[in-house]
Amino acid sequence: MDFDLSEEQQLLKDSVEGFLADTYDFESRKKIAALPGGWSPEVWAKFAELGLLGLPFAEEDGGFGGGAVETMLLAESFGKYLVLEPYLATVVLGGGVLKRAGSAEQKAEHIAAIAEGSRTFALATTERHSRYDLFDVTTTAKKDGGSWVLDGEKAVVVNGGTADRIIVSARTAGARRDRGGIGLFMVPGDASGLSRRSSPTQDGTHAAEVSLSGVRVEAADVLGDPEGGLPVLEAVADEAIAALCAEAVGAMSELTDITVDYLKQRKQFGINIGQFQALQHRAAEMFVALEQARSMAMFAAMTAATEDATERRALASAAKVQIGRSAKFIGQQGIQLHGGIGMTMEYKAGHYFKRLTMIDTLFGDADHHLSEVACYGQLVSAA
Template sequence: MNFDLTEEQRLLKDSVARLMLDKYGFGDRGGYRAQGRGYSESMWSSYAELGLLAMPFAEEYGGFGGGPVETMIVMEAFGEALILEPYFATVVLAGGILRHGASHTQKAELIPAIAQGQLKFAFAYLEPQSRYDLFDVKTLATEDENGWTLSGTKGLVLHGDTADKIIVSARTSGDTRQEHGIGLFLVEADAPGLTCRGYPTHSGLRAADITLEHVRVDAANVIGDPANAFPVISRVAEEAIAALCAEGVGAFSRMQAITLDYLKTREQFGKKIGSFQVLQHRAVDMLVELEQSRSMAMYAALMLGESDDTERERAISAAKVQICRSAKAIGTQSIQLHGGIGMTMEYSIGHYFKHVSMIDKLLGDADHHLGRLAVLGGLSS
C-alpha cells in the first residue's frame, strides 16, 4: 500500500489545518457551542467555501470526486479541533446513503444543496432495542397507493434536531432482525406526525430522539430498493467507521500534545514533572497508542476500496477495535497525568476525552467488533 499523500491531498491537509488553527481554538469552540444550533453557521459556510462539503461527491453533482483518503484527512483535522458542526451526520452518513443508494434524480436535486451548505441532513438508523445491530429495525413502513406511511421511534439521531431532512431506515417486510426487508426514506424535518426531542450529547454535539406517527412519504422520496437497503446501510457504516477512526486519531494527537506540554511546564517538588521517569514512560505509552491508531486508521481508509467484502469488513472492524482501545488508554493517561485540572470544564483535555469516549461507542465498541472479527475468521485467513 502507498501511504504517501498526493500533492492535492497535501494541499487539502494544509488548507483544513490552517482553517482550524485560525478559527477553531478551544475558546472559539465554547462560543460556537453557545449559539442557537449548538454550532457555528459561519464555520459551516467556511466548509462549503473550502469545498469540504462537496469533497466526497461525484463531479457531475457538483462535488470534487474525493475518496476515503480525503475524508480521512478532513476528519483527522476536525478531530484535532473538536468541531461541533454536523459534517459527519450530513456528509459522511447521509451523504454516503445518497452516494450509494439514491437515484440520479435524487442526487441531482440534493447533493448540490449539500455541497453549497444549503441543506443539512441526519440519518435515523438507531432504535432503543437495536444497540449496534443496524438490521434490528422495528420502525414500520406501510405502502399504499399514494406512497408510504412510517411509524416508529429512532434514538440518538446525530444533529437530528437541526437537520432540514432526515433519512429514516424502516422495515417494509420480514421480522425485526432480518437484513432483508429494510428500506430508506427521505423525510422532511417538519413533516406532520414527526416529533423531535433534541438534546446535547456527552461530547457537546447535538442529537435527537425522533418519533414518527403515520408520517407520509411520497414514492419519489424512497431511496433505492425499499426491500433491500441493508447493503447500502452496511457499506455506509463501514465508511463512517473509517471516518470516525480518522477523527479519533486527530483527537488523540491533540490530547498527546496537550499532555506532553503540561508535563514540560507543570512543577512539583521544585522540578518539572516531565523529568520524572515514570511519567516519561506513560507519555511514551500514549505516543505508541497514537501511532498504532494512525496506522490502523490509514489502513481502514485504504481498505474501503477493497472489492472483497469479507476482507474489507475485517479491516474496518480491526481498525475500530484499535481506536476504541486507544481512546481508553490515551484518555485515561491524559486525565491522570493532568490531575484534577483535567476534569474541569474550563480545560480542554476533559472535552477531548468525552469526545473520544463517544467515538468509542458509535457504530460498535471494541467488544462488538472483536465479535465480528471472530465470526469473519480474524484479521487474516
C-alpha cells in the same frame, strides 16, 4: 505502498488546518457549542466555500471527486480541533446513502444542496433495543397507494434535531431482525407526524429522539430498493467508521501533545514533573498507542472501498478495535497525568477524552467489533 500525500492532498490538509487554527480555538468552540443546535452556520458556510462539503462526491453529482483518504484528512483535522459542525451526519452518512442508493434526480437535487451548504442531513437507524445491529428494525413503512406511511421511533440520531432531511430506515417486510425487508426513506424535517427532541451529548454534539406517527413519504423520496436498504447502510457505516477512526487520531494526537507540554511545565518538588522517569514512560506509551491507532486509521481509509462486503466489515471492525483501545488508554493517561485540571470544563483535555469515548461507541465499541473480527476469522477458517 506509498503513504505520502499527493500535492493536492497536502494542500487540502494545509488549508483546513490553517482555517481551523485561525477560527476554531477552544474558546471559540465553547461559544459555538452554546448556539442553538450546537454548531455554527457561519462555519458551515465557510466549509462550503472551501469545497469541503462536496469533497467526497463524484464530479457528475456536483462534488469534487475525493475519496476516503481525503475524508480521512478532513476528519483528522476536525478531531484535532473538536469541530462540532455536522460533517459526519450530513456528508458522510446522509451523503453516503445518497451516493449509493439515490437516483440521478435525487443526487442532482440533494448532493448539490449539501455541497453548497444549504441542506443538512441526519441518518436515523438506531432504535432503543437495536444496540449496534443495523438490521434490528421495528419502525415500519407501509405502502399506501403511491406513497409510504412511516411509524416508529429512532434513538440518538446525530444532528437529528436540526437536520433539514432525515433518512430513516424502516421495515417494509419480514420480522424484526431479518436482514431483508429494510427500506430507506427521506423525510423532511418539518414533515407532518414527525417529532424530534434534541439534547446535547457528553462530547458537546447534539443527538435527537425522533418519533414518526403516520409520516407520509412520497415515492420520489424513497432511496433505492424498498426492501434492500441494509447493504447500503452497512457500506455507509463502514465508511463512517473510517472517518471516525481518523477523527479519533486527530483528537488523540492533540491530547498527547498537550499532555506532554503540561509535563514540561508543571512543577512538583521544585522540578518539572516531566523529569520523572515514570511519567516519561507513560508519555512514551501514549505515543506508541497513538501511532498504532494512526496506522489502523490509514488502513481503514484505504480499505473502505473493498468490494467484498464481508471482508470490508471485518477490516473496518479491526480498525475500530485498535482505535477504541488506543483512545481509552490515551484518554485515561492524559487525564491522570494532568491531575485535577484535566477534569474541569474550563480545560480542553477532558473534552478530548469525552469525544474519544463517544467515538468508541458510535457504530459499535471495541468489544463489539472484536467479536465481529472473531466471527470473520471463524468464517475464513471454515472456508
